[in-house]
Amino acid sequence: MYDFPTNRHTLFVKITVDTILRELKLLYPKADCTLDWRTPLELLVATILAAQCTDKRVNQVGKTLFVKYKTPQDYLKVSQEELEVDVHTCGSFRMKARAIQESCQTIINRYDEKVPRSMEKMLTLRGVGRKTAAVVLGTAFGVTAGIPIDTHNIRLLNRLGVVKTKNQDKIELQMMEATPKKDWLKLSHLLVAHGRAVCTAHNRDCSNCPFQEDCPSSQTRGRSDKSK
Numbered sequence: 165m166y167d168f169p170t171n172r173h174t175l176f177v178k179i180t181v182d183t184i185l186r187e188l189k190l191l192y193p194k195a196d197c198t199l200d201w202r203t204p205l206e207l208l209v210a211t212i213l214a215a216q217c218t219d220k221r222v223n224q225v226g227k228t229l230f231v232k233y234k235t236p237q238d239y240l241k242v243s244q245e246e247l248e249v250d251v252h253t254c255g256s257f258r259m260k261a262r263a264i265q266e267s268c269q270t271i272i273n274r275y276d277e278k279v280p281r282s283m284e285k286m287l288t289l290r291g292v293g294r295k296t297a298a299v300v301l302g303t304a305f306g307v308t309a310g311i312p313i314d315t316h317n318i319r320l321l322n323r324l325g326v327v328k329t330k331n332q333d334k335i336e337l338q339m340m341e342a343t344p345k346k347d348w349l350k351l352s353h354l355l356v357a358h359g360r361a362v363c364t365a366h367n368r369d370c371s372n373c374p375f376q377e378d379c380p381s382s383q384t385r386g387r388s389d390k391s392k
């Protein structure tokens with residue numbers, strides 16, 4: 165008699181980007197950037213501060229920071245030490261204060277005092293990598309120039325078996341090829357939402373996840389997490 169396989173590892177269906185977009189759009193119809201901002205400069209500063217920090221904390225700091233600093237010049241009127249004190253609760257405050265001031269200097273010197281609108285120019289700003297640039301360009305200007313790959317994106321895409329690398333640049337390239345351009349920013353926001361609500365770094369609520377039947381990592385419940 166034929167033995168049907170009982171190990172679900174042999175049965176899972178590869179999850180596609182289309183499936184991820186479809187399911188997560190249903191779950192998180194309002195998924196969007198969760199940083200508070202009113203001007204492109206505020207969003208740029210908030211995104212620099214958000215590295216290794218929660219958006220909630222950055223939004224709290226922004227409440228007073230963006231009253232004191234409104235223009236690129238405002239950030240250069242104070243010493244680096246003073247700005248460090250103003251942003252210290254976001255962590256890595258020396259590096260972040262320096263990145264903000266040097267970015268503002270470049271914006272004044274090279275970009276007519278305005279946050280630039282292209283990936284190439286954004287990457288000339290200190291402390292701005294492709295992730296930050298893609299967030300600012302897509303959110304503030306509606307310019308789709310990349311997919312912001314953050315820690316939630318890396319974790320989720322690996323657990324779902326869509327990618328098999330933790331390298332941010334490789335993941336972004338792979339996802340840009342697999343995702344319709346109109347959904348680049350949305351995909352990132354949706355994965356962040358799911359990574360915060362259901363598939364967190366320390367807890368996977370697979371029973372409440374739309375991918376539980378096909379996700380290769382859901383079959384490792386109760387065993388060591390090989391995807392971490």
Ligand code: SF4
Nearest residue numbers: 363370373379381382
């Ligand atoms: S099935 Fe589990 S491991 Fe897979 S994405 Fe959902 S919560 Fe994460």
